[in-house]
Amino acid sequence: MQKYVQLLKQNKIKITPQRLQIIQFLDTHHTHPTAEDTYKTLKKNNPALSRTTVYNSLETLRKHHIIQELTISGNEHCYDFKQGSHHHFLCRTCGLILDIDIKCPNQDRLLHNGHHIEEVHGYFKGLCKNCANKQKNKKVKP
Amino acid sequence: MQKYVQLLKQNKIKITPQRLQIIQFLDTHHTHPTAEDTYKTLKKNNPALSRTTVYNSLETLRKHHIIQELTISGNEHCYDFKQGSHHHFLCRTCGLILDIDIKCPNQDRLLHNGHHIEEVHGYFKGLCKNCANKQKNKKVKP
DNA sequence: TATTAAATTGTAATGATTACAAATTAGTAA
DNA sequence: TTACTAATTTGTAATCATTACAATTTAATA
Numbered sequence A, B: 001m002q003k004y005v006q007l008l009k010q011n012k013i014k015i016t017p018q019r020l021q022i023i024q025f026l027d028t029h030h031t032h033p034t035a036e037d038t039y040k041t042l043k044k045n046n047p048a049l050s051r052t053t054v055y056n057s058l059e060t061l062r063k064h065h066i067i068q069e070l071t072i073s074g075n076e077h078c079y080d081f082k083q084g085s086h087h088h089f090l091c092r093t094c095g096l097i098l099d100i101d102i103k104c105p106n107q108d109r110l111l112h113n114g115h116h117i118e119e120v121h122g123y124f125k126g127l128c129k130n131c132a133n134k135q136k137n138k139k140v141k142p
Numbered sequence C: 001t002a003t004t005a006a007a008t009t010g011t012a013a014t015g016a017t018t019a020c021a022a023a024t025t026a027g028t029a030a
Numbered sequence D: 001t002t003a004c005t006a007a008t009t010t011g012t013a014a015t016c017a018t019t020a021c022a023a024t025t026t027a028a029t030a
Helices: A002-010 A017-028 A037-047 A051-063 A108-111 A127-141 B004-008 B017-028 B035-047 B049-064 B106-112 B129-140
Strands: A068-070 A079-082 A087-093 A097-100 A118-125 B068-070 B076-081 B087-091 B097-100 B116-127
Touching: A002 A017, A017 A051, A037 A051, A068 A118, A068 B129, A079 A118, A108 A127, A118 A127, A127 B129, B017 B035, B017 B049, B049 B068, B068 B116, B116 B129
Parallel strands: A087 A118, B087 B116
Antiparallel strands: A068 A079, A087 A097, A118 B116, B068 B076, B087 B097
16 A cells, blocks of 8 residues: 555655545456446445546546546546557447557657557557457358 | 538448538548547537537447547547548647557567457557747756 | 735536437338 | 338437536645
């Protein structure tokens, strides 16, 4: 927990129990939770928690680049504490979001185009291995 | 206009004036319009047009990969008629979405991972050239 | 310990999208 | 050309994620 305190201090953000809980949740659940996921989970141990606080905190953490906000689904924002450049895969059937550990090789080239790049998002969408197999089996059966 | 008719025929989609108007709009406005943008513009020449029709049509066109649905902003879907693989840049200040004419070199590699990739989205977010310059000038002035 | 700006809370509002049922229409076959 | 049917369009109402806002509370500092 102390490492989260350090993280907030380094970023000159006020240290609140809510923020620490949110960071800890994201650090221990690399499933790319939404604000609602985060709220529902943390509400169990902290019934006084407000949904607005979760939204506000996630936004603050995002602005300081402590977490990354994914717009892969288009319906809702997902959050990722994982450090380092990586991509994501979204299954259109089960909704699973997977980490794809590759880096965009074009990233550096783009910095010289006059535009100031702050975030790089690589999204792949389709059917995950599991759902692709289920799909196949369905088609085989009469 | 005939080319849009062909496009729908090839995809075995019913040809309706609404769908033709929507495709034409996207083909002649490569500004990545939202459903609402599309609705408002086409409503002028066709006051009977329904917002739901625009949403339905865009979804149909997307499912047939005639248009691409971008989730770059996180607030709303944007649509792109442009053919061929390319990426996008979103300016966080002015909201402009630019085409970035590069292809993801990892695309093929991923096909061998068990997951079935249907769409590749490369999103870069930051400050566009214009907004980056304005930002600089602001800081220089006292 | 007192102060103050910032954060939290709960409720209400917003905005994009979807659900749904009735009316209309495109494509097909007689 | 006409009749039929399934698909599409339309308008309204609902939903869902997110934001606005004002009152209360709290973290950081002196």
